[in-house]
Amino acid sequence: MGKAVVGLRRAALGEITNFKAAAVNTKVEQAVRPDYMQHYEITECMRALLLDWLVQVHSRFQLPQETLYLTVAVMDRFLQVQPVSRRKLQLVGVMADFAYITDNAFTKAQILVMEQLILRALNFELGHPFPLHFLRQASKVSNSDVERHTLAKYLMELTLLDYNMVHYRPSEIAAAALALSQLLLVALPWSPQQQHYSTYCMTPPT
Template sequence: MPNHLKKDMIVDHGKTRSLLNGPRGPLQEISNRNVIQRPKGFKDPSSFSMEVELCQAFSEMLRGNIEDIDAGDREDPQMCSDYVKDIYQYLRQLELQQRVFPFYLDGTEINGRMRAILVDWLIQLHARFQLLQDTLYMCVAIIDRFLQAQLVSRKELQLVGVTAMLLAAKYEEIYPPSILDFVYMTDRAYTPTQIRATEQKILKELNFALGRPLPLHFLRRIAKVSDASAESYLLAKYLMELTLLDYNMVHYNPSEVAAAAICLSRKVFSEGQWAVKNKYSSSKFLRISTIPQLNSSTIKDFAAPLLGEARQLM
């Protein structure tokens, strides 16, 4: 019997044995043993500590086979190599807490096309002021998070957009543009007083929590892990920025957008495959990820509806 099947059977046998040793139904085993009734949810401390030890041992085993990409950054304090894994774990938690919901504009005066026009204008504004790319992503994130929580009229949409850009610039830039600069760029459609009032409204609604994880944060990490070329990295940045205009993309987590962008970019430049495909292309896993059946007409027929939807959105 092949080794991989033996291992699967051992795992399945272990699961079956644990089920047999678990709580029984009304017709319990007839024996002379004293059955100790324990409260529901009770967990033996010794078994719990054993689970912790097993989890730690398994985690150490996995880490032992993974290259430490941060090893060369120990002497650079700006890379935060000692904390980088914890930082990204926190960012993954934070992006779930600050999610933008799909189709959040339904039932309002504003639609996806109006949002796209606003973002397109903000991209021009961002380029005119020569701001950091992080500022643009944060600006759009602020807009989406605010619009899904507050009803905004068409007349106020540009005001919300320019105020979001001001807030993002204050957060990200060393020398942000002044409020008068933004008044000028709107052709004096809004006064400094209106922008300040909207600024207070946005900050109150978002509870001053502006630090949402951005796709750029995750792209930088993924590009390092995958050893992406400069061309692949720039193409991924371009693809990500295109998603800012797309209302159908607002609900995807920043980490998902970054992963999809670098994946597509690497496919365009034929820069290798994801680690999972490489893993299952080894003889240990019978090279299952390289079998021709994965490119068969059956698989393509399954994927056709999804590919059709993607083309319609483009």
């Protein structure tokens, strides 16, 4: 029994260490500029409408939550380096989502061309850390219950639709969502332990 407990403690410490290292590493991850759509033909409102449609696609095909986060990350990273017309915005969303059905809105050739354009613009770097990954580790560190974890997930999903949130790191979004979740549900402030392992501190509003 003693060996089993020691093993569990070591495993937990490994998870925490991995979370801290990953949070630090995302400080140099693929970043999206604030207000990258400035002077673009497409607007913040058009982006929100496209994301609303993508959420419906994910719900219809019961795709994993990670797919939606990757879709949004690929889309924003591409659009900041390759402006497109409003006519092609949905096509970008389709390709970022790797969706199978577009209601015949685009031909196979159009989809293939956009696929090549996106891959080249991103240098074939599609790997991207998700807020979900950081939230899972942060919840373990703080022993968060299901209710706090679920509310934090919902808060993170809201950030996908908000253009003003595109430039925040996944680790920042996860930490902020969990901090707000535990404040709303149990009035629990961000602890020194959470600050240590997430590398983020919560600054009170002025």
